[in-house]
Amino acid sequence: MTEPSPHNGHAFAVIGAGINGTAVAREITRRFPDSSVTVFEKSDRVAAHQSGHNSGVVHAGLYYEPGSLKARLCRRGVDLLHDYARSHQLPFEECGKLVVALNQEEEVRLRGIFERAVANGVPDVELIGPDRIREIEPNSVGRLALHSPHTAITDYAAIAHSFAEEVEAAGGTIRLNSEVVDMSVEPHGCTITSVRGAGGRSPGGRSARARGNHTRRVESFDFVIACAGLQSDRVAQMAGGAAHPTIVPFFGQYSQLAPEHRTILNGLVYPVPDPAYPFLGVHLTKRVDGEMLVGPNAFLSFGRENYSGRTIGIKDSLAVAADPAFWKFAAGNLKAAVREFSAVVSRKKFLAGAAEYVPSLEGAASKPIPRGIRAQAMDADGGLVDDFVIEQQGRATLIRNAPSPGATSSMAIAEHIVDVVAQSH
Ligand SMILES: Cc1cc2nc3c(=O)[nH]c(=O)nc-3n(C[C@H](O)[C@H](O)[C@H](O)COP(=O)(O)OP(=O)(O)OC[C@H]3O[C@@H](n4cnc5c(N)ncnc54)[C@H](O)[C@@H]3O)c2cc1C
Numbered sequence: 001m002t003e004p005s006p007h008n009g010h011a012f013a014v015i016g017a018g019i020n021g022t023a024v025a026r027e028i029t030r031r032f033p034d035s036s037v038t039v040f041e042k043s044d045r046v047a048a049h050q051s052g053h054n055s056g057v058v059h060a061g062l063y064y065e066p067g068s069l070k071a072r073l074c075r076r077g078v079d080l081l082h083d084y085a086r087s088h089q090l091p092f093e094e095c096g097k098l099v100v101a102l103n104q105e106e107e108v109r110l111r112g113i114f115e116r117a118v119a120n121g122v123p124d125v126e127l128i129g130p131d132r133i134r135e136i137e138p139n140s141v142g143r144l145a146l147h148s149p150h151t152a153i154t155d156y157a158a159i160a161h162s163f164a165e166e167v168e169a170a171g172g173t174i175r176l177n178s179e180v181v182d183m184s185v186e187p188h189g190c191t192i193t194s195v196r197g198a199g200g201r202s203p204g205g206r207s208a209r210a211r212g213n214h215t216r217r218v219e220s221f222d223f224v225i226a227c228a229g230l231q232s233d234r235v236a237q238m239a240g241g242a243a244h245p246t247i248v249p250f251f252g253q254y255s256q257l258a259p260e261h262r263t264i265l266n267g268l269v270y271p272v273p274d275p276a277y278p279f280l281g282v283h284l285t286k287r288v289d290g291e292m293l294v295g296p297n298a299f300l301s302f303g304r305e306n307y308s309g310r311t312i313g314i315k316d317s318l319a320v321a322a323d324p325a326f327w328k329f330a331a332g333n334l335k336a337a338v339r340e341f342s343a344v345v346s347r348k349k350f351l352a353g354a355a356e357y358v359p360s361l362e363g364a365a366s367k368p369i370p371r372g373i374r375a376q377a378m379d380a381d382g383g384l385v386d387d388f389v390i391e392q393q394g395r396a397t398l399i400r401n402a403p404s405p406g407a408t409s410s411m412a413i414a415e416h417i418v419d420v421v422a423q424s425h
Contacts, residue, residue: 008034010222013192015180015235017041018051019156019407020399021227022163022174023414029170031418037172038221039164040194042179046164047157049305050229051407053372055254055285055296057268058082058092058152059405062099063280066119069388070405073416075121077409078152084411085154088162091288095267097151098133100142100357106272107144113272114146124149139360140269151268155288156407183224183238185394190224190239193217223421224396230304230375232400239396245377245385246323249304249316250279252296252372255351258365262292269358277384279374280404282353284361294354294366301373309371328382377401390417397421 010032014025017039028037043049058078064071085092101110110127117125125148128136133145164174175196182193197214228235233247257264270283279298286292300320303313320326355361377385377400388409389401397417406413 008032010035011220012037013190013219013221013224014039014227015192015224016227016229017043017046017160017164017174017176018049018227018229019047019160019163019410020051020229020402020413021225022046022160022167023410024225024227024417025167025172025174026163026170027411027414027418029167029172031422033170037167038219039167039172039174040178040180040192041174041176044176046174046176047160050372050375051160052157053307053370054156054404054407055283055293055372056153056155056287057097057285057408058154059408060097060117060122060125060148060151061120061405062113062117062122062125062146062148062151063273064116064120064405065387066116068386069390069416070386070409071116071120073388073409073412074405076412076415077405078150080411080415081154081159081408082152084162085159090158090162091155092152093154093286093288094150094152095286096136096147096149097268097270098137098140098142099146099148099270099272100133100140101144101272102142102356104143109275110144110146110272117146117148122148122150137265137267137269137358139264140358142357153268153286153288156410159407159410180235180238183235183396185224185239185396187394189220189222190395191218191220192224194219222395223425225417225421226396226398227402228399229402230373232375232398232402233377236391236393236398236400239393239398241391241393241398241400244325244380245389245400246319246325247304247375248320248326248329248378248384249301250298250374250376251301251306251309252279252298252374253350254293254295254369254371255366256369257292257294257361258367261361261364261366262290264292264358264360264364271353271357282350284354284358293369294351294361296372297350298374304373304375307370307373323378325378325380325382329378329384330382332382374403375401376403388413390420392420392424395425
């Protein structure tokens, strides 16, 4: 595994202990075992944000533009994750997935997705009619469906914890409650200023820094890799990156079906996605603990880390409102936003959407569970960026967009980033 590389013996800093940061740190310890790696994480735990609040689906690579980073890294990521989960006794269940078209317009779009899936090398995908739909999922209906038998589910927080344990076992450091507040990128390295608080956030949500309960450290590293998720644009700007792509947070609500509906499906059932949005639509997802979820929807979040949805994050909301690109995006998406909003305020409406392709869900009992918040990058023209974006600012490598299938792809993203760093210096 050890590479004859100039990077052995260097000091690496990784910002963010989500699944991407921990995967990158693990990859560094494997490829450059004589180097040191320090992971800075502002929260009090690993996988505190997107990596711990998602659908847990191991996407097979159906939707993505052939040749894009998403398409390539998702397929490679599935293989790596499958082998990792199996060899570490972590959950990985190939429960399969249907993407269901309900009308002619969706049928046309579904055929396009099928072509992409084939071009991306997704194994064993097929288009099936109503009878076969019923054989695979007796409670689902549709005119046409795409069947992906190898789409799987896992627990991404458990995977990220396992990566972090491996990093520590290899001599790396995971520094929780340590927020990177400044960075300067020099020709031969990077200087990082971090604030380490005792106990992370207060119950009121104030950071240790805001409470004045902190220690400040300034340290030098040879290379920095930022995997900062919802804060990735802010961290990129610390390293001298441009303001765009900026992060627009979109929350996704989930409903957990009552126990009697747990077996309503054998696997996952998704609608055909709305091409106006880079999200997959409200789907039915089996979780590895046996629970059945409906969600997530997608609506603008008034705060990047505001999981309750009951407060407004002033700093984050003002940042979105002050960005002319957001208003361009909003002007072009009003219709979709109104439709999504009706499902945000009414759980009945939310479930009714899913009942169109699983009719026995009509009137099913459910309860809300914590939402997830997606870090979705937006360009200066108000367009939502579809592909993964990884940027270099000298010795700093910055993930600027890693939405779904970012967790599926994490081990391949890590491989790719470490290759990029190794080749460019
Ligand atoms: C609702 C939802 C459903 C999803 N479903 C799926 C799915 O089914 N399958 C899939 O493959 N993907 C899915 N995704 C996407 C997936 O969760 C993300 O792509 C992935 O988790 C991104 O991981 P990350 O490590 O880049 O970011 P994160 O998990 O967000 O981690 C970033 C970390 O950086 C830390 N950080 C930020 N700024 C600083 C700083 N200045 N100093 C120190 N630390 C900092 C944060 O505290 C955070 O812990 C979903 C996402 C959401 C929100």
